[in-house]
Amino acid sequence: MPERAPDHNIEAKVAPKQRADSEQETREIIDALTALDGNPEALSARLDEAIQTANEGAYGEAVSLITYGGNHLSQMLEQSGMDPAQCEAIRGQYNALVNPEQFEGELALANTLQQERILGMLKTDAHGQVDHRFGEYNSILDERIQLYEADIDASKANKEILEGELNDAQDGLNGAMEAFDKDLNYGLTAEKALTAGDQELFAIIYGAEFADKPEPTTEAERDVQRKMIRTRRDWLKEKIAPLKQAEAQVHEIQEKITRENTNIEANKQWIAQTKEERREFKDKHEEKKKAIEDGTYIADGKTEPLFAAARRLAMGGDGTFGGHGREEFSVIQTYATLAGDTSQTLLQNAAGRKLDRIERQLVARVDRMDQALREFGNEDPQMADSYRSEQNRLRGMLYKINPAKHTPPDLPMA
Amino acid sequence: MNAKHAIQIYKNHIATLNELVEGVKEEVDHFFKNALKWTEATQHEDENNQLSTLEDQLKNL
Numbered sequence: 001m002p003e004r005a006p007d008h009n010i011e012a013k014v015a016p017k018q019r020a021d022s023e024q025e026t027r028e029i030i031d032a033l034t035a036l037d038g039n040p041e042a043l044s045a046r047l048d049e050a051i052q053t054a055n056e057g058a059y060g061e062a063v064s065l066i067t068y069g070g071n072h073l074s075q076m077l078e079q080s081g082m083d084p085a086q087c088e089a090i091r092g093q094y095n096a097l098v099n100p101e102q103f104e105g106e107l108a109l110a111n112t113l114q115q116e117r118i119l120g121m122l123k124t125d126a127h128g129q130v131d132h133r134f135g136e137y138n139s140i141l142d143e144r145i146q147l148y149e150a151d152i153d154a155s156k157a158n159k160e161i162l163e164g165e166l167n168d169a170q171d172g173l174n175g176a177m178e179a180f181d182k183d184l185n186y187g188l189t190a191e192k193a194l195t196a197g198d199q200e201l202f203a204i205i206y207g208a209e210f211a212d213k214p215e216p217t218t219e220a221e222r223d224v225q226r227k228m229i230r231t232r233r234d235w236l237k238e239k240i241a242p243l244k245q246a247e248a249q250v251h252e253i254q255e256k257i258t259r260e261n262t263n264i265e266a267n268k269q270w271i272a273q274t275k276e277e278r279r280e281f282k283d284k285h286e287e288k289k290k291a292i293e294d295g296t297y298i299a300d301g302k303t304e305p306l307f308a309a310a311r312r313l314a315m316g317g318d319g320t321f322g323g324h325g326r327e328e329f330s331v332i333q334t335y336a337t338l339a340g341d342t343s344q345t346l347l348q349n350a351a352g353r354k355l356d357r358i359e360r361q362l363v364a365r366v367d368r369m370d371q372a373l374r375e376f377g378n379e380d381p382q383m384a385d386s387y388r389s390e391q392n393r394l395r396g397m398l399y400k401i402n403p404a405k406h407t408p409p410d411l412p413m414a
Numbered sequence: 415m416n417a418k419h420a421i422q423i424y425k426n427h428i429a430t431l432n433e434l435v436e437g438v439k440e441e442v443d444h445f446f447k448n449a450l451k452w453t454e455a456t457q458h459e460d461e462n463n464q465l466s467t468l469e470d471q472l473k474n475l
Contacts (some may be wrong), residue, residue, distance in 0.1 A: 026428060030421050037417035047420045051427050058431035062438045069442035073449060090449055098441045103434065110430045125419060 022057065055107060062103040070094060109361065123375075126292045134285040141278045148267040148274070155260040155267070162260065166253040173246035183239040187232075294379050359401050366394050 029050045036043040073094055077087040369387045377384040398406040 022428075026425075029424060033420045033424065034417045036420075040416075043417060043420050047424060050424055054424075054428055054431055058435050061435050065435070065438050065442055069445070073446070076446075076449065094445055094449075098438065098445060103438055106434050106437070107431075110427070110434060 025053075025057075055111070059100070059103065059107060063100045066098050066100060066103070069098060109365075123292055126296075127289065130285060130288045130292070134281070137281055138278065141274050141281070145271055145274050148271045152264050152267045155263045159257055159260045159264075162253055162257045166250065166257065169246065169249040169253050173243070173250050176243040176246040180239055180243045187235065187239075293375070359398060362394050362398050362401075366391050366398070369394075 029046075032046055033043060033050070036046055070091075073091065077090060080087070082090075369391050373384055373387055377387075392409045395406065396409040399408045
């Protein structure tokens with residue numbers, strides 16, 4: 001009687017140690033990436049390296065599992081007492097369903113999806129950065145305009161007060177002028193009285209001894225006359241002083257009003273200038289947004305093509321966006337053929353499970369390409385054609401996997 | 415790109431890789447479960463054959 005087959009639980013034997021190593025490594029890489037914050041180039045390079053290492057690790061783990069499983073299967077079959085041809089057939093099924101090439105295909109697909117996701121993240125990141133800068137600068141400009149407007153309001157309020165003061169000062173000046181006129185008339189009347197030879201009045205004012213001598217002849221008389229002139233000058237100065245003061249006050253207030261007007265005009269000009277600056281900045285912002293939509297990555301003050309950034313940041317792979325995954329589809333086709341051609345339950349079940357997973361991946365990929373076409377289709381016709389062609393091919397796969405669920409692909413152009 | 419983005423990209427990628435490796439494990443494991451049933455079925459078949467042969471032999475005695 002054949003011995004019982006070996007334990008089939010592969011995961012329990014292989015996974016734990018590698019998973020623990022992987023967690024430690026992940027922590028170290030996260031620390032390394034954190035330390036490189038603020039240095040985008042070094043960060044990208046480190047991320048590329050980490051993803052590449054992770055890919056290699058995952059590939060190694062998969063190969064190890066597949067090899068271990070293959071050896072385990074051989075051992076089990078040898079001990080099963082089954083017919084050698086039957087054993088060989090089962091080994092063949094195992095090799096067809098579980099093999100490193102197939103895993104490599106899945107890995108390539110994952111990398112492609114990663115690139116597309118990074119592309120989306122880059123766009124979001126770039127939009128976020130330019131929007132943030134736009135918002136920040138716009139609020140500075142808004143604040144500046146508000147300050148100018150507040151200054152205009154303050155000047156207008158000052159003007160209102162000054163205009164009130166000017167009215168008062170003007171009234172004061174008018175009063176002073178009126179008073180001066182009166183004084184002047186009085187003075188002129190006095191002078192007229194003198195020149196008319198009102199000796200009596202002259203004598204009353206200047207003394208009886210000068211009553212007969214209006215023209216000074218002696219030094220004493222000239223001295224009296226100088227005194228008279230000084231007296232007249234002092235009198236005029238005294239009478240004109242309030243007038244000059246009132247005029248100066250009016251003039252001072254008028255100057256203040258002029259300064260406020262100048263300030264209002266200057267603020268108005270600054271507001272216009274700032275609004276113009278804001279318009280120009282908005283235009284530039286819209287240009288940047290369009291550039292991002294057109295496939296330019298603008299972030300951290302640097303500009304580069306979005307696809308180049310995605311390739312650089314994703315895998316540093318084969319340099320062709322969407323170039324991965326060809327092998328994957330040939331593997332899918334193989335499974336689809338196997339599922340359709342073989343009647344063996346084991347293979348059908350395994351292929352069925354695999355196909356379910358692949359079907360989901362293909363549907364997601366077609367959807368993602370739809371999204372990419374919506375986003376970039378108009379901007380990059382060459383890429384759009386390549387995406388549409390790829391989508392058609394994928395739809396062919398889906399139709400082959402499940403004709404009842406999926407529509408057939410378009411016929412190829414003649 | 416900042417560190418936060420890079421870490422998110424890395425974590426997502428690792429999650430994808432884990433999923434892929436889990437897929438392989440699942441595949442291998444499932445294969446074994448089925449193959450085991452096959453070998454057990456073969457064993458039962460052998461035993462049944464042996465029993466039939468034994469019964470035939472007994473009948474012919």
